[in-house]
Amino acid sequence: MLLSGVDHIACLTHDPARLGDFYRAVFDAEIGSTRSHGQRGEETMTVMRIGPHTELNVFTVPDSDEADRQTPMWHRGRLDHFGLHASSYAAFATIRERLIEHGASDGAINDFGSAYSMFFRDPDGLEGEVLVPKAADGSHPVPGAS
Structure with a gap:
């Protein structure tokens, strides 16, 4: 690449x-x-x-009033949301706790096959996603889940 x-x-x-x-x-x-x-x-x-x-x-x-626009997913214009790559399972779990603390996420974790993901909204309403790849050998459980 x-x-x-x-x-x-x-x-x-x-x-x-x-x-x-x-x-x-x-x-x-x-x-x-x-x-x-x-x-x-x-x-x-x-x-x-x-x-x-x-x-x-x-x-x-x-x-500009563009920062005020909030619409449902796939109707937000050319940039709908962004994905951030967590540096480790521990970082993913820490970020999850902090997002819940700040009321920015309900902490739901999605299984996207090769990665775990969670969505959040920042204070301006912009949607973001945090992802962490799954271990190739399947040895890691869902990060941050209890």
Whole structure:
């Protein structure tokens, strides 16, 4: 393959501080400063490092109402949701606990054959998914399930 993963996902918000607090608390994200961005100087950008090679590039655009749009799955436009790769079973279980604590997920775990998955919604309503591959030998039970 010519690619090694996702570099960044760009999204819109009205409140980058609130969003940064959530991603820091749940995913141990590193939140950069909010700085001016764009031609007109009204837009801002905040970089949130969510993995060793992956960022959320979070933009505020005062005259856009796109951050307010919430619609059901498969009707959200070109970007419907994003999937994050947990670094281990233990990380998946920790993230699951934190998502439940923050009211961002009910903690339901899906079995997608080669991976376990759980969905969440961040404070802006953007849907995300956390996945962890199953052990090839089947030795690992459902991570985080009791």
